[in-house]
Amino acid sequence: MxxxxxxxxxxxxxxxxxxxxxxxxxxxxxxxxxxxxxxxxxxxxxxxxxxxxxxxxxxxxxxxxxxxxxxxxxxxxxxxxxxxxxxxxxxxxGDIELFAAIRADLPPHRVVGITGTNGKSTTTALVHHLCQVAGLPTRMGGNIGLPVLGEAALPAGGVYVLELSSYQIDLTHNLACDVAVLINLSPDHLDRYDGYAGYMAAKARLLAMQHAGQTAIFGRGDADTLAIATQVAAARGTADVRIPDPAALSGQAGWPSLQGPHNLQNAAIAVAVAQALGIDEGVWRAGLASFVGLAHRMERVAESHGVLFVNDSKATNPASTAPALAAFPRIHWICGGLPKADNLDECVPAFGHVVAAYTIGEAGPLFADILAPYMPVTRSEMLCEAVRQAMHASQPGDVIMLSPACASFDQFRDFEARGEAFRDIVTSLIADRATAGTVPPAGAC
Known part of the structure; x- marks a missing residue:
């Protein structure tokens, strides 16, 4: 510890x-x-x-x-x-403030702090992976589920990569990150703040805790994040501020776990972090190709009969599902659960990628009514039925994706349990098809 x-x-x-x-x-x-x-x-x-x-x-x-x-x-x-x-x-x-107090007693090291509304965990894991590929001693912690104080201290030259939620930042006052990242901003957790402005201010405090000469990196996908980048540049100078352009980063086709426009932005930000840490291009390119994504976040579960199965159970709101739908051209979309909103407006631009939708859970009837004008919809109700029905309808080159745009608590303990159920169902139905030569009939789940 x-x-x-x-x-x-x-x-x-x-x-x-x-x-x-x-x-x-x-x-x-x-x-x-x-x-x-x-x-x-x-x-x-x-x-x-x-x-x-x-x-x-x-x-x-x-x-x-x-x-x-x-x-x-x-x-x-x-x-x-x-x-x-x-x-x-x-x-x-909070525990991150305790870590900040301890830093002076640790061997010389650097800290990367990563926040944002969406993409924090993937970007954190990717930066950690790039450090590992570069041979840097590294630890990953924070909101990703690994308390940093529970980790072993790094030797000199190490890099601590921390995912930081707004709640953790609220409890932290002295964490001057050598590299701080704000990926994006959209309304979230508003029950904890004085409106969206309060939530944005909480995120911006990560940058405010930095010292002159430390690197601040911003995504460019929304105006609110860019507004904070402009404020930081005005206060500290443009030399400290980097806003990587995802369009300038080539090679995404060779990164299996980083598909979709949202992951291209995550990758561009991770590359900017790697560059700030002095990692060479040949190293970070190899790391992008070898990165294995986190469970339940665009996780490639299996491929059978030319159909790819993707577990994106972590997508618990429409804003996080929207980029997943944009990642593949032909998707059988399993969606629903406990809704956080009464619409799917943020997903509309990607509806052209959806071959058919299969609605489940409490949001099933609502989502079915919303989606019916745009695509074929099956009211599956249960996850197992949705997977089975999608397998019947799919063809080689298609993707069957669980990206619920909802919380899980109507049918599952949490999003992890939902994603694990999806994995188990896919594995079982693929095995049954291999034995019987066809997808099991209705009621076989």
Whole structure:
């Protein structure tokens, strides 16, 4: 784990004991801090009773505490912990702020921080991969699901690649990234902010924490991101600002896991990061070709009878599904779930790529009505039926894609469970077809 003796004798409260909370407790305790922990789940509290004091920080006099470390999932605009800590002059921080405090005690290194509304995880994983291909010691962490404090510290010359959500940035005050990235912006998480402007300002703070001479990289796909790039350039000078042009990056046909216009932008940004880190073109081009995408994000699951099966279960809103539909010319589109919007407007420009749609879940009837004027629609209801029906209708060269444009919670625990179900269904139906010589009939799922 990453820790520091600078925590010795300091007092911290940790609220929320999921992955980042547990890593924070371990790092603080190892550094000699006195830690008080709390979680709504009794079993989570009990698991740490032997290493920390168990008490709700809302009931504590926080005088003398160095900080309250909260989970990014705690809504600071509604949870009373923010006001309670402020009454004692105690900062509310996250695990990334603890990492920022530790940096001076680590071997010389660089940090790449990546944020944006969509594409963060793919870009983070790609930058990490390019560093690995270049032979740079590297760790990946943050919102991608790997708490950075739980990772082993890197030797000198290492690169920490961090995916950062707006929630994590809200809890961070001193992370000066050597390279900071803002991929794109569109309305999201507005229940946590004072409108879209508040959400944009939260993202922009990642750039504001940088120092002069550090590199700021921006996507060019939307006006709001470019407006922030202009502000940063005006404040710090254009030498620090890079806005890579995806159209200038050749070779995408040779990068199997980076198809579609959104992934071309992700690749262009990752290349700009690689260049800022001093990685040569021959190295990053080899890395683009060898990159294997993340699970549930345009994941190539299988190919059978000339048909490619793609798991894009992470696409939980229309804005993230739209570029997936633009990635292939002939798509059998499986969509639906728990809707986040009552329209699919952002997907309309790519409807010409859809051969047929198969609607599932709670949004199924709504989506079927929206899509019927544009394409053939089958009201499948269940994921297994949708895959089976798409297999019956597909022909060589087609793509069967799960890109739901919806949350998963009507039928699945989370988007990972939905994507894993898709994988399992595809594998089973392909095996059954190999045995029987045809796609199983209705009801065979």
């Amino acid at each position: 990453i820790t520091s003796p600078r925590f010795a004798g300091q007092r911290f409260a940790v609220l929320g004991l999921a992955r980042s909370g547990l890593a924070s407790v371990a790092s603080l305790v190892a550094g000699g801090a006195e830690v008080t922990v709390w979680d709504n789940r009794e079993e989570a509290r009990n698991a740490l009773a032997d290493v920390a004091t168990v008490a709700d920080p809302l009931n504590l006099d926080l005088t003398g505490f160095a900080g309250v470390v909260v989970s990014p999932g705690v809504p600071l605009n509604r949870h009373p912990i923010a006001a309670h800590a402020a009454a004692f002059g105690v900062p509310v921080i």
